[in-house]
Amino acid sequence: MPVLNDEVPDEGDYDANRRRGEFDHITPEDFIRGSGHGNPPGWLDSGEITRIRRETPMPYVVVVPVRVDDFGRISKVGSLLCVSEDGSVERTLIAGRVLYHESVREAIARNISKDLGDIALPTLPQSLQPFTVAEFFPTPGISPFYDPRQHAIALCYVVPIPGDCKPQDETLDVEWCDAQGEQLTECIDQMANGYGEIVRRALAWAGA
Amino acid sequence: MPVLNDEVPDEGDYDANRRRGEFDHITPEDFIRGSGHGNPPGWLDSGEITRIRRETPMPYVVVVPVRVDDFGRISKVGSLLCVSEDGSVERTLIAGRVLYHESVREAIARNISKDLGDIALPTLPQSLQPFTVAEFFPTPGISPFYDPRQHAIALCYVVPIPGDCKPQDETLDVEWCDAQGEQLTECIDQMANGYGEIVRRALAWAGA
Amino acid sequence: MPVLNDEVPDEGDYDANRRRGEFDHITPEDFIRGSGHGNPPGWLDSGEITRIRRETPMPYVVVVPVRVDDFGRISKVGSLLCVSEDGSVERTLIAGRVLYHESVREAIARNISKDLGDIALPTLPQSLQPFTVAEFFPTPGISPFYDPRQHAIALCYVVPIPGDCKPQDETLDVEWCDAQGEQLTECIDQMANGYGEIVRRALAWAGA
Amino acid sequence: MPVLNDEVPDEGDYDANRRRGEFDHITPEDFIRGSGHGNPPGWLDSGEITRIRRETPMPYVVVVPVRVDDFGRISKVGSLLCVSEDGSVERTLIAGRVLYHESVREAIARNISKDLGDIALPTLPQSLQPFTVAEFFPTPGISPFYDPRQHAIALCYVVPIPGDCKPQDETLDVEWCDAQGEQLTECIDQMANGYGEIVRRALAWAGA
Numbered sequence: 112m113p114v115l116n117d118e119v120p121d122e123g124d125y126d127a128n129r130r131r132g133e134f135d136h137i138t139p140e141d142f143i144r145g146s147g148h149g150n151p152p153g154w155l156d157s158g159e160i161t162r163i164r165r166e167t168p169m170p171y172v173v174v175v176p177v178r179v180d181d182f183g184r185i186s187k188v189g190s191l192l193c194v195s196e197d198g199s200v201e202r203t204l205i206a207g208r209v210l211y212h213e214s215v216r217e218a219i220a221r222n223i224s225k226d227l228g229d230i231a232l233p234t235l236p237q238s239l240q241p242f243t244v245a246e247f248f249p250t251p252g253i254s255p256f257y258d259p260r261q262h263a264i265a266l267c268y269v270v271p272i273p274g275d276c277k278p279q280d281e282t283l284d285v286e287w288c289d290a291q292g293e294q295l296t297e298c299i300d301q302m303a304n305g306y307g308e309i310v311r312r313a314l315a316w317a318g319a
Numbered sequence: 320m321p322v323l324n325d326e327v328p329d330e331g332d333y334d335a336n337r338r339r340g341e342f343d344h345i346t347p348e349d350f351i352r353g354s355g356h357g358n359p360p361g362w363l364d365s366g367e368i369t370r371i372r373r374e375t376p377m378p379y380v381v382v383v384p385v386r387v388d389d390f391g392r393i394s395k396v397g398s399l400l401c402v403s404e405d406g407s408v409e410r411t412l413i414a415g416r417v418l419y420h421e422s423v424r425e426a427i428a429r430n431i432s433k434d435l436g437d438i439a440l441p442t443l444p445q446s447l448q449p450f451t452v453a454e455f456f457p458t459p460g461i462s463p464f465y466d467p468r469q470h471a472i473a474l475c476y477v478v479p480i481p482g483d484c485k486p487q488d489e490t491l492d493v494e495w496c497d498a499q500g501e502q503l504t505e506c507i508d509q510m511a512n513g514y515g516e517i518v519r520r521a522l523a524w525a526g527a
Numbered sequence: 528m529p530v531l532n533d534e535v536p537d538e539g540d541y542d543a544n545r546r547r548g549e550f551d552h553i554t555p556e557d558f559i560r561g562s563g564h565g566n567p568p569g570w571l572d573s574g575e576i577t578r579i580r581r582e583t584p585m586p587y588v589v590v591v592p593v594r595v596d597d598f599g600r601i602s603k604v605g606s607l608l609c610v611s612e613d614g615s616v617e618r619t620l621i622a623g624r625v626l627y628h629e630s631v632r633e634a635i636a637r638n639i640s641k642d643l644g645d646i647a648l649p650t651l652p653q654s655l656q657p658f659t660v661a662e663f664f665p666t667p668g669i670s671p672f673y674d675p676r677q678h679a680i681a682l683c684y685v686v687p688i689p690g691d692c693k694p695q696d697e698t699l700d701v702e703w704c705d706a707q708g709e710q711l712t713e714c715i716d717q718m719a720n721g722y723g724e725i726v727r728r729a730l731a732w733a734g735a
Numbered sequence: 736m737p738v739l740n741d742e743v744p745d746e747g748d749y750d751a752n753r754r755r756g757e758f759d760h761i762t763p764e765d766f767i768r769g770s771g772h773g774n775p776p777g778w779l780d781s782g783e784i785t786r787i788r789r790e791t792p793m794p795y796v797v798v799v800p801v802r803v804d805d806f807g808r809i810s811k812v813g814s815l816l817c818v819s820e821d822g823s824v825e826r827t828l829i830a831g832r833v834l835y836h837e838s839v840r841e842a843i844a845r846n847i848s849k850d851l852g853d854i855a856l857p858t859l860p861q862s863l864q865p866f867t868v869a870e871f872f873p874t875p876g877i878s879p880f881y882d883p884r885q886h887a888i889a890l891c892y893v894v895p896i897p898g899d900c901k902p903q904d905e906t907l908d909v910e911w912c913d914a915q916g917e918q919l920t921e922c923i924d925q926m927a928n929g930y931g932e933i934v935r936r937a938l939a940w941a942g943a
Contacts, residue, residue: 155582166571167579168586168625170680182424183443209584211678214662214670216390234442235391237477238450238525243942244655244682246630254630262627264586264682266660269445315939317446318867363790374779375787376794376833378888417792419886422870422878447868451734452890454838462838470835472794472890474868523731526659598840599859632806650858651807653893654941658862685861733862 155211164261171265172218173245173306174205175313176227178287179271185319187287188310189272190298191226194281202286202301204309206265215239219268227285228277233270241266242316245309256305269313290319363419372469379473380426381453381514382413383521384435386495387479393527395495396518397480398506399434402489410494410509412517414473423447427476435493436485441478449474450524453517464513477521498527571627580677587681588634589661589722590621591729592643594703595687601735603703604726605688606714607642610697618702618717620725622681631655635684643701644693649686657682658732661725672721685729706735779835788885795889796842797869797930798829799937800851802911803895809943811911812934813896814922815850818905826910826925828933830889839863843892851909852901857894865890866940869933880929893937914943 155163163169176189195201207222209215216235223233245265247258256265276285288295299307363371371377384397403409415430417423424443431441453473455466464473484493496503507515571579579585592605611617623638625631632651639649661681663674672681692701704711715723779787787793800813819825831846833839840859847857869889871882880889900909912919923931 159582163579163583165627166575167583167627168629170584170586177445179443179445181443182422182428183445184424185445209680211581211583212664212666213584214390215660215680216392220390234479235387235389237385237387237391237393237479239660240524240658241656241660242446243939244631244657248628250628264625264631266680266682271442271445312939312942315867315936316448318936367790371787371791373835374783375791375835376837378792378794417888419789419791420872420874421792423868423888448864448866449868450864451731452839452863452865456836458836472833472839474888474890520731520734523659523728526728593861595859595861597859598838598844599861600840601861630806632808636806650895651803651805653801653803653807653809653895654866656940687858687861732864 161260168262168264170209171206171247171263172209172215172222173265173267173309174219174223174233175267175269175310176205176223176231176233176272176285177269177290177313177317178273185269185290185314185317188290188295188298188314189276189285189287190302190306190310191278191282192284192286194283200283201303202298202306203304204302204306206306208263215266219270223270223272225280226278226282227272228275228279230274231272231276232274233272235270236268239266241268243267243309243312245305247305254305255308258304265309267309267313269317290314369468376470376472378417379414379455379471380417380423380430381473381475381517382427382431382441383475383477383518384413384431384439384441384480384493385477385498385521385525386481393477393498393522393525396498396503396506396522397484397493397495398510398514398518399486399490400492400494402491408491409511410506410514411512412510412514414514416471423474427478431478431480433488434486434490435480436483436487438482439480439484440482441480443478444476447474449476451475451517451520453513455513462513463516466512473517475517475521477525498522577676584678584680586625587622587663587679588625588631588638589681589683589725590635590639590649591683591685591726592621592639592647592649592688592701593685593706593729593733594689601685601706601730601733604706604711604714604730605692605701605703606718606722606726607694607698608700608702610699616699617719618714618722619720620718620722622722624679631682635686639686639688641696642694642698643688644691644695646690647688647692648690649688651686652684655682657684659683659725659728661721663721670721671724674720681725683725683729685733706730785884792886792888794833795830795871795887796833796839796846797889797891797933798843798847798857799891799893799934800829800847800855800857800896800909801893801914801937801941802897809893809914809938809941812914812919812922812938813900813909813911814926814930814934815902815906816908816910818907824907825927826922826930827928828926828930830930832887839890843894847894847896849904850902850906851896852899852903854898855896855900856898857896859894860892863890865892867891867933867936869929871929878929879932882928889933891933891937893941914938 177185178187180186190202192200193203205222205226209218219235223231245256245267246254247256247263247265248254249259249262251257278284288298299310385393386395388394398410398412400408401411413430413434417426427443431439453464453475454462455464455471455473456462457467457470459465486492496506507518593601594603596602606618606620608616609619621638621642625634635651639647661672661683662670663672663679663681664670665675665678667673694700704714715726801809802811804810814826814828816824817827829846829850833842843859847855869880869891870878871880871887871889872878873883873886875881902908912922923934
């Protein structure tokens with residue numbers, strides 16, 4: 112089934128050379144929510160993405176989903192359980208590239224919706240100033256962040272999720288760890304490729 | 320009527336030397352929402368505050384109330400119409416000092432509640448990293464910010480207000496200006512003592 | 528003359544598929560400073576860049592060069608006078624894409640060096656948290672930022688320049704405007720494509 | 736010996752009710768550098784400070800001194816060895832209150848100078864946006880930060896120190912730990928009252 116999802120793009124998807132006008136005949140929901148209604152125009156096919164990923168850094172967004180109390184303090188930190196390419200289950204965060212002609216805010220909303228479903232009701236940030244910039248290199252060890260597919264430059268945001276989560280696509284489940292407990296340390300340690308470091312920086316920024 | 324309000328403190332109010340435990344017999348609502356149930360313990364009287372204000376900088380919070388759209392973008396900026404000490408009406412923001420033993424988050428929540436009422440449902444920030452620090456001096460011209468009563472160091476936050484506003488105490492009304500329109504420039508120009516500059520910095524930070 | 532410069536890449540330049548090791552036989556200066564010693568390996572040719580620019584957002588850095596006083600306050604704001612593609616002179620900031628396998632810090636240093644020369648002695652930021660993220664779209668009017676060539680996502684930094692500037696390549700000159708004066712407003716108004724807005728946000732962030 | 740130092744104020748010192756003009760007859764160095772030339776006017780005496788510290792939160796600055804490389808990356812983190820009130824040696828950071836009528840930038844410069852001497856040549860931040868706000872309460876356990884004397888609200892900054900350090904007053908020595916090594920963890924663990932947590936947040940913010 113075609114999905115708006117940069118991890119498993121379908122043949123024939125493309126976003127090369129598209130103009131804004133090409134989105135005129137689809138509803139915003141097709142674009143932003145992006146599930147189950149077929150592909151929007153302007154989606155790069157799998158081969159193209161792979162090629163570009165070896166040629167230029169890819170702009171990414173990474174979202175640390177959290178539950179907050181009435182005072183805005185982080186009470187729980189979310190992480191995703193996903194099926195990785197080799198079939199094993201891995202713990203990670205919400206992450207995805209910014210599409211051509213897509214705003215960073217749209218990319219945040221789309222990727223949250225893709226992983227958590229349409230009723231997560233995220234509280235998007237008022238400013239695009241990220242709490243950190245994570246540089247994923249295709250070579251391990253250059254930075255704390257590693258992505259074998261590409262050089263990705265990720266703007267990282269903490270996003271409160273007050274609604275219900277309905278994991279979908281490759282996301283099997285969302286787990287919420289208490290921000291104060293020891294379970295969180297375990298959870299962070301289970302994240303590969305530097306995602307745990309992003310959670311650590313998020314907590315330091317939030318003062319949690 | 321006694322209120323938890325640093326602008327019109329009642330005789331006998333104090334917060335010197337109080338310990339956390341002194342709040343044990345009042346409900347959190349007395350402390351945070353602070354209206355109509357009598358004074359909590361630990362409130363400084365008017366003379367004491369005046370004296371301290373001439374001796375040490377006062378830690379303050381300033382809140383720019385905003386309405387945001389589904390993508391977190393600021394759509395409207397709020398400002399307060401208040402009666403000033405000389406009886407004229409002035410346009411300003413939500414501002415107040417941090418009380419002894421009060422957290423910055425509690426101060427933000429209390430001051431919003433004091434000006435906008437109990438059902439404003441503010442979305443408090445996840446991080447205490449302010450978008451700017453405004454230094455109000457009792458001498459005009461040293462900085463863009465001026466407060467004849469004191470030297471105040473204000474941590475400034477943008478806070479989305481999704482709920483209803485019921486202005487109270489000295490606050491006569493809350494006005495919402497479109498973030499894109501020319502009305503906002505007028506609104507900013509009407510603010511005295513540097514509050515307009517705080518709104519300008521908030522909009523620059525938010526990319527609005 | 529071959530230069531390490533993404534505006535006028537030479538035929539045969541490439542950076543596709545390169546690995547870190549390919550830089551082993553050149554000195555860091557070739558890579559970072561990048562002038563006069565021929566091209567480093569791994570540079571994309573002009574046609575490739577043009578193609579990628581129509582397919583995916585390009586990660587960029589934008590630098591607002593400033594002079595600061597002993598207290599870190601911005602005293603002067605720099606802007607570049609450059610020859611644009613149509614031969615006219617335009618006022619702009621230091622901006623350039625992040626290369627494949629290059630860190631954001633290296634991109635900042637390289638682009639400053641490219642425009643201001645090797646003895647500008649920039650004070651690079653301690654954190655990669657940018658003061659703003661500017662989204663340049665190839666369609667005018669979607670955001671305050673416009674780039675006809677591409678969709679660029681620019682991390683924006685204020686960088687003090689205590690050293691001497693020796694403008695080179697397309698940069699004709701660097702002009703320094705007093706941060707407090709009216710000249711700065713003129714200077715900002717002369718910048719096209721949203722660069723003036725970046726300066727405004729930089730000044731708001733810096734409290735200048 | 737009289738020093739401009741809020742830890743050991745001399746009798747007769749005061750800063751109550753002072754106006755800017757009262758500094759007219761002393762040189763900026765007296766005020767900012769503050770060592771060896773007698774007390775400037777406007778300094779609160781010891782009893783007054785103690786009293787105010789029990790009545791209102793005190794605005795503070797905390798500085799994490801660092802050494803940085805050419806790319807702005809933190810290479811070493813500094814910490815102070817000081818004699819505490821009970822005579823033992825403790826490891827801490829540069830910290831001090833903001834004086835009445837003093838700007839936050841002046842407070843940062845003065846406190847660095849007080850602890851590290853006049854030739855430390857600190858690179859003060861361009862923006863007053865702190866990387867974190869540390870709330871020190873006089874009751875342990877309310878936050879990670881504890882100060883038995885007072886409720887202090889500390890704006891925290893990372894400040895590169897390229898010059899030489901000449902520790903003075905209560906500061907016995909400055910130690911520099913490699914930002915990457917295990918020694919840093921030890922160093923952080925030796926800091927009491929939450930200062931280690933401030934260093935952790937500084938490193939997270941800086942991506943170190």
